Amino acid sequence: xRTRKLIAALAFAGASMLTSAAFADNYEIDGQHAWVTFTIKxxxxxxxxxxxxxxxxxxxxxxxxxxxxxVKAEIDVGSIHTAFDQRDNxxxxxxxxxxxxxxxxSFESTKVEKVDDKTGKVTxxxxxxxVSKEVTLDVKLLNEAPAPxxxxxxxxxxxxxxKVSTADFPMAKAAGGFGLGPEVDIVIDLEAVKK
Amino acid sequence: MSAFFGNPMVTTAALPLLLGIVxxxxxxxRPALPASSSVLTLAWSALLLFFYWxxxxxxxxxxxxxxxxxxxxxxxxxxxxxxxxxxxxxRTAGALAGVAVAAAxxxxxWRRISGGALDLQMIAAIVAGALAIIGAxxxxxxxxxxxxxxxxxxxxxxxVLATALSGAIISVLGASIVTGQLLGSLAAMTGGWCLVQYxxxxxxxxxxxxxxxxxxxxxxxxxxxxxxxxxxAPKANPAALILSPLPMIVAALAHGPLQGLLPGARSLRPxxxxxxxxxxxxxxxxAAIVWAPHGAALGFS
Numbered sequence: 166x167r168t169r170k171l172i173a174a175l176a177f178a179g180a181s182m183l184t185s186a187a188f189a190d191n192y193e194i195d196g197q198h199a200w201v202t203f204t205i206k207x208x209x210x211x212x213x214x215x216x217x218x219x220x221x222x223x224x225x226x227x228x229x230x231x232x233x234x235x236v237k238a239e240i241d242v243g244s245i246h247t248a249f250d251q252r253d254n255x256x257x258x259x260x261x262x263x264x265x266x267x268x269x270x271s272f273e274s275t276k277v278e279k280v281d282d283k284t285g286k287v288t289x290x291x292x293x294x295x296v297s298k299e300v301t302l303d304v305k306l307l308n309e310a311p312a313p314x315x316x317x318x319x320x321x322x323x324x325x326x327x328k329v330s331t332a333d334f335p336m337a338k339a340a341g342g343f344g345l346g347p348e349v350d351i352v353i354d355l356e357a358v359k360k
Numbered sequence: 361m362s363a364f365f366g367n368p369m370v371t372t373a374a375l376p377l378l379l380g381i382v383x384x385x386x387x388x389x390r391p392a393l394p395a396s397s398s399v400l401t402l403a404w405s406a407l408l409l410f411f412y413w414x415x416x417x418x419x420x421x422x423x424x425x426x427x428x429x430x431x432x433x434x435x436x437x438x439x440x441x442x443x444x445x446x447x448x449x450x451r452t453a454g455a456l457a458g459v460a461v462a463a464a465x466x467x468x469x470w471r472r473i474s475g476g477a478l479d480l481q482m483i484a485a486i487v488a489g490a491l492a493i494i495g496a497x498x499x500x501x502x503x504x505x506x507x508x509x510x511x512x513x514x515x516x517x518x519x520v521l522a523t524a525l526s527g528a529i530i531s532v533l534g535a536s537i538v539t540g541q542l543l544g545s546l547a548a549m550t551g552g553w554c555l556v557q558y559x560x561x562x563x564x565x566x567x568x569x570x571x572x573x574x575x576x577x578x579x580x581x582x583x584x585x586x587x588x589x590x591x592x593a594p595k596a597n598p599a600a601l602i603l604s605p606l607p608m609i610v611a612a613l614a615h616g617p618l619q620g621l622l623p624g625a626r627s628l629r630p631x632x633x634x635x636x637x638x639x640x641x642x643x644x645x646x647a648a649i650v651w652a653p654h655g656a657a658l659g660f661s
Binding site: 250251254255257258259260263264265266267268294295296335338341342343 | 368415416417420424425426427428471472475481534535536537538539588591592593594595653
């Protein structure tokens with residue numbers, strides 16, 4: 166009798182795990198369709214725009230329980246561009262992103278909250294120049310569907326927005342010295358390939 | 361007023377020049393304030409920290425990026441600089457300078473070094489760092505002549521001025537503005553000092569020398585900021601980087617083999633020594649300007 170109960174409990178646990186695993190889908194960020202862009206106040210004038218071209222990472226999306234989802238991404242600092250070479254060099258330099266010493270910016274989620282069926286909040290550690298700060302991104306699932314030209318290729322598209330401050334990272338001179346920011350608005354649009 | 365002090369040309373050039381002049385006037389030889397006075401070392405330390413704080417901000421705890429480590433290295437230089445004169449003999453000061461600059465090169469650059477990318481800039485940074493180690497050690501280990509030659513009090517200041525000025529221009533043109541400002545402040549401050557001492561020499565007085573302590577803290581600050589530029593400024597010209605620490609070596613040689621090149625005229629000796637010391641710095645500046653990635657357009661984009 167005891168053995169039968171134990172087997173039943175194990176079977177239930179196994180079934181639960183399988184159900185959970187069945188809902189957690191893995192995706193790989195499609196670097197060719199990823200736009201990590203930012204805007205920052207430029208001195209007393211306007212708004213400056215910039216973009217990172219090289220992004221990679223993975224997403225785990227649990228549709229049954231979104232809070233079990235996670236994101237891990239890495240951005241190549243050297244891929245920054247702002248439509249002006251000299252400024253790109255300045256931004257790669259030690260006054261800002263310090264690419265020679267810290268070639269990558271990373272983000273790793275610690276918490277995912279559901280807002281509604283298509284939107285959520287992803288909180289995680291953003292590491293720039295060796296310093297990690299917690300940031301929260303408002304994320305929207307735009308679509309998930311097989312590619313019209315290849316039924317075996319399924320992609321999900323996400324859009325995310327967030328805010329960081331340059332003062333939180335080793336670029337404190339950005340605001341005081343160069344009159345930039347300090348608030349930086351981030352807009353991320355990316356597609357991820359289902360594995 | 362705040363706009364005046366917020367102007368980088370004021371804090372990078374005019375203010376440090378003025379403060380260097382004031383300090384030099386205060387330090388003019390008199391029985392009350394000898395060169396070895398720790399009051400002078402403290403005054404230089406205070407000025408140095410003021411400009412570090414102004415350009416790099418307050419110390420970060422713990423320091424992560426190399427730029428955050430610079431102010432801690434300045435504290436190390438000040439700590440050594442404040443050691444009693446009997447401990448900072450020429451031999452000890454030379455050895456300490458070599459070891460301390462080598463340790464700074466490793467601490468500032470370990471992420472770059474462990475990254476393993478041996479590109480042209482990394483090679484230039486290692487060569488510039490090695491030359492800075494040799495230059496600082498040679499300059500610190502020279503012993504004073506008895507009686508001192510007229511150019512002797514100018515050798516270390518001229519080396520700091522030439523190295524810092526070329527480093528500042530290389531840094532700004534190489535896309536590292538903050539270190540450029542810091543080196544610019546060091547150059548202007550030392551320039552103010554040299555100006556007053558040279559005017560005094562022209563008027564027939566003896567120039568006030570730096571103590572070993574002051575020499576150490578200023579050479580060390582100079583060398584460490586220059587190493588940071590060499591390691592991290594993404595567009596710093598490699599040839600210019602290699603040339604920039606050479607004024608320290610030339611200054612040390614001007615106390616020895618190069619002394620024969622100096623004229624006999626009292627007023628010309630410091631001037632010609634200064635020109636000899638400045639030659640590698642002038643070449644470094646020319647290299648940085650001629651091969652500047654975006655032309656010689658100083659300033660943030």
